[in-house]
Amino acid sequence: MFKHSIRDLFLVILSMLHVACWVLPVLYFEQLSIMNLCMFALANIMLMCTNYQCIAHNFIHNTFFKSDYLNGWFSVLNTLGLIMPQSFYKSHHINHHVHNNDKWQNGEPPKDKSSLYYYGKNGKEEGMLRYTLLSYFRLSIAFLYKDSSQRNGSLVLIEIVVLALFITGLTIINPWAVLVFVLPVHYIGTSMASLENYAEHHGCSPDNKLSNSVSCYTSVYNLLWFNNGYHQEHHYEPEIHWTKLPQARERMLAETERKVVKGCHLAGLFSKDNS
Numbered sequence: 561m562f563k564h565s566i567r568d569l570f571l572v573i574l575s576m577l578h579v580a581c582w583v584l585p586v587l588y589f590e591q592l593s594i595m596n597l598c599m600f601a602l603a604n605i606m607l608m609c610t611n612y613q614c615i616a617h618n619f620i621h622n623t624f625f626k627s628d629y630l631n632g633w634f635s636v637l638n639t640l641g642l643i644m645p646q647s648f649y650k651s652h653h654i655n656h657h658v659h660n661n662d663k664w665q666n667g668e669p670p671k672d673k674s675s676l677y678y679y680g681k682n683g684k685e686e687g688m689l690r691y692t693l694l695s696y697f698r699l700s701i702a703f704l705y706k707d708s709s710q711r712n713g714s715l716v717l718i719e720i721v722v723l724a725l726f727i728t729g730l731t732i733i734n735p736w737a738v739l740v741f742v743l744p745v746h747y748i749g750t751s752m753a754s755l756e757n758y759a760e761h762h763g764c765s766p767d768n769k770l771s772n773s774v775s776c777y778t779s780v781y782n783l784l785w786f787n788n789g790y791h792q793e794h795h796y797e798p799e800i801h802w803t804k805l806p807q808a809r810e811r812m813l814a815e816t817e818r819k820v821v822k823g824c825h826l827a828g829l830f831s832k833d834n835s
């Protein structure tokens with residue numbers, strides 16, 4: 561059933577859990593205590609980051625199943641977790657890989673829509689706080705729809721229709737829960753995913769494919785986040801499965817002095833002890 565590794569099952573289960581963490585608080589909004597709602601909110605924020613960085617991300621590079629039907633099914637399922645078409649994120653992320661956090665050139669803006677330099681000034685990265693808080697509002701829906709339609713054909717239309725029905729259903733069940741829980745939690749979760757992207761490329765050399773992102777080799781971090789710490793390795797060999805990224809590190813050790821942070825990517829933003 562699984563195309564590359566049975567360990568992708570964990571990512572599929574997490575995607576299902578993510579969808580459940582949107583549905584359950586809406587269904588039982590009136591019965592849940594403030595504490596329980598906060599727990600659901602925290603779970604959703606964590607799952608949003610995990611989805612963008614691990615679930616949706618790894619599925620983009622290596623689809624989970626041998627069956628095209630099952631891959632299409634999962635793409636629709638994960639659309640509900642992201643509350644954004646999986647195909648949109650694929651277009652957004654492939655654009656990032658093609659142009660690798662590029663800078664302004666000859667008065668032309670970066671081609672990487674998520675580049676840290678896109679809204680920066682004087683050839684510098686945009687500030688961390690602005691990047692984190694505003695990225696949510698900067699997606700070009702027209703670009704994503706056009707590109708994803710070319711890449712995924714009718715699948716993106718199915719994702720959009722199912723997502724519209726999902727949001728409509730949640731709103732019918734409890735519009736107040738959608739307004740005060742789903743919308744703000746989705747914004748915070750997506751913004752935290754943007755912060756993680758910032759941390760994964762901050763202070764790097766966009767023009768050097770051997771040092772254009774940040775790696776983190778903490779064992780617990782990589783165990784819990786599916787080897788996401790091997791980010792430079794992933795950019796160097798984006799086609800290899802996440803379970804094999806440590807092997808890519810071994811192949812790169814003699815090739816470059818990479819930027820490596822301790823603990824986790826986010827901790828690296830606030831620590832001067834980088835090596």
